[in-house]
Amino acid sequence: xxxxxxxxxxxxxxxxxxxxxxxxxxxxxxxxxxxxxxxxxxxxxxxxxxxxxxxxxxxxxxxxxxxxxxxxxxxxxxxxxxxxxxxxxxxxxxxxxxxxxxxxxxxxxxxxxxxxxxxxxxxxxxxxxxxxxxxxxxxxxxxxxxxxxxxxxxxxxxxxxxxxxxxxxxxxxxxxxxxxxxxxxxxxxxxxxxxxxxxxxxxxxxxxxxxxxxxxxxxxxxxxxxxxxxxxxxxxxxxxxxxxxxxxxxxxxxxxxxxxxxxxxxxxxxxxxxx
Amino acid sequence: xxxxxxxxxxxxxxxxxxxxxxxxxxxxxxxxxxxxxxxxxxxxxxxxxxxxxxxxxxxxxxxxxxxxxxxxxxxxxxxxxxxxxxxxxxxxxxxxxxxxxxxxxxxxxxxxxxxxxxxxxxxxxxxxxxxxxxxxxxxxxxxxxxxxxxxxxxxxxxxxxxxxxxxx
Numbered sequence: 145x146x147x148x149x150x151x152x153x154x155x156x157x158x159x160x161x162x163x164x165x166x167x168x169x170x171x172x173x174x175x176x177x178x179x180x181x182x183x184x185x186x187x188x189x190x191x192x193x194x195x196x197x198x199x200x201x202x203x204x205x206x207x208x209x210x211x212x213x214x215x216x217x218x219x220x221x222x223x224x225x226x227x228x229x230x231x232x233x234x235x236x237x238x239x240x241x242x243x244x245x246x247x248x249x250x251x252x253x254x255x256x257x258x259x260x261x262x263x264x265x266x267x268x269x270x271x272x273x274x275x276x277x278x279x280x281x282x283x284x285x286x287x288x289x290x291x292x293x294x295x296x297x298x299x300x301x302x303x304x305x306x307x308x309x310x311x312x313x314x315x316x317x318x319x320x321x322x323x324x325x326x327x328x329x330x331x332x333x334x335x336x337x338x339x340x341x342x343x344x345x346x347x348x349x350x351x352x353x354x355x356x357x358x359x360x361x362x363x364x365x366x367x368x369x370x371x372x373x374x375x376x377x378x379x380x381x382x383x384x385x386x387x388x389x390x391x392x393x394x395x396x397x398x399x400x401x402x403x404x405x406x407x408x409x410x411x412x413x414x415x416x417x418x419x
Numbered sequence: 420x421x422x423x424x425x426x427x428x429x430x431x432x433x434x435x436x437x438x439x440x441x442x443x444x445x446x447x448x449x450x451x452x453x454x455x456x457x458x459x460x461x462x463x464x465x466x467x468x469x470x471x472x473x474x475x476x477x478x479x480x481x482x483x484x485x486x487x488x489x490x491x492x493x494x495x496x497x498x499x500x501x502x503x504x505x506x507x508x509x510x511x512x513x514x515x516x517x518x519x520x521x522x523x524x525x526x527x528x529x530x531x532x533x534x535x536x537x538x539x540x541x542x543x544x545x546x547x548x549x550x551x552x553x554x555x556x557x558x559x560x561x562x563x564x565x566x567x568x569x570x571x572x573x574x575x576x577x578x579x580x581x582x583x584x585x586x587x
Contacts, residue, residue: 157469161502168480168492171494195486
């Protein structure tokens with residue numbers, strides 16, 4: 145017994161070092177595995193609060209481009225409205241169901257990151273406003289990412305500029321779909337992999353979100369095709385896609401709440417259990 | 420004793436704040452950020468409490484991880500640096516470093532420069548290897564480590580010169 149105590153006292157620093165090392169390694173490994181809520185994230189009141197304070201000042205420098213974006217979105221919505229056959233008739237809610245399928249929550253990016261391989265954003269709304277993990281995040285020009293962690297008033301988002309992110313997307317004109325990933329190289333480009341060779345792809349074609357995802361509604365813009373490669377191993381197309389969004393300058397974002405998401409995932413899980 | 424403790428606490432807060440509010444947003448060429456917060460570990464008193472240094476480095480690392488959403492990579496890099504600091508001291512200043520009163524924030528000599536260089540390189544290698552965790556990005560890791568090291572080194576030396584106590 146005496147010897148054990150002596151050993152611990154003599155090597156206390158080394159033991160402490162090993163203990164702390166194990167803690168930080170386990171945190172690191174846990175953060176590298178996808179879909180696991182993290183212990184250490186900026187969605188807590190301390191870091192979130194600080195980022196919000198800083199963002200309050202920072203915002204002023206981007207006011208002009210944000211205004212431009214909002215004005216353009218307004219123009220687009222106005223043109224949709226004026227081109228309706230009867231302008232007095234508002235878009236109707238499905239009267240049989242009685243509820244809308246999709247709710248939109250508006251929020252603001254208070255911390256943007258795009259310089260590392262695993263980028264996360266922080267926004268200033270959380271579970272109080274109804275945000276839950278796995279909701280889609282878009283803005284007026286295209287998709288941004290998926291909600292990862294939420295606290296009471298803040299949430300973190302896995303950006304599409306994150307090597308772990310994988311989103312279902314399709315080619316707008318032919319409906320062939322693939323997975324949207326990022327190779328960690330440029331902030332302006334993402335890659336669409338596993339597109340079948342049958343698909344007729346051409347430079348400049350538009351890529352939108354696919355129907356398979358419960359996270360995003362279909363037909364939200366992502367970007368245009370810049371280059372087309374053929375993957376040597378799988379013989380599928382890999383497309384280099386130029387994003388509509390400037391991911392380095394984000395302001396207001398919309399969080400998409402699909403009310404049927406829980407029902408669909410439950411159903412799919414049940415199928416898996418039955419097999 | 421007390422003033423040294425207060426100085427350390429002040430350095431902890433100031434360096435962390437400067438890192439989060441200023442240096443994390445530089446993004447030179449899109450991906451290079453300096454990490455001058457390692458100065459906290461480098462400038463910790465030579466004869467200071469080793470257990471205290473380990474704990475403090477762990478906390479500054481974990482706070483950085485919170486701000487960067489990076490799991491535990493900064494914490495791992497920081498305690499690695501804190502643990503191997505005496506060995507780096509021995510290498511740079513010779514065996515009897517504890518008896519000389521080594522003052523780091525003073526005029527830059529080759530010994531001081533080599534100490535800061537080795538410390539920063541060690542920290543950055545651990546940091547970037549853990550951050551990416553995939554061998555497919557090997558060249559990317561090396562490039563990032565190299566460029567960030569240079570950038571951090573320059574920032575650290577500038578900060579040391581700025582906060583150097585004027586009275587002798």
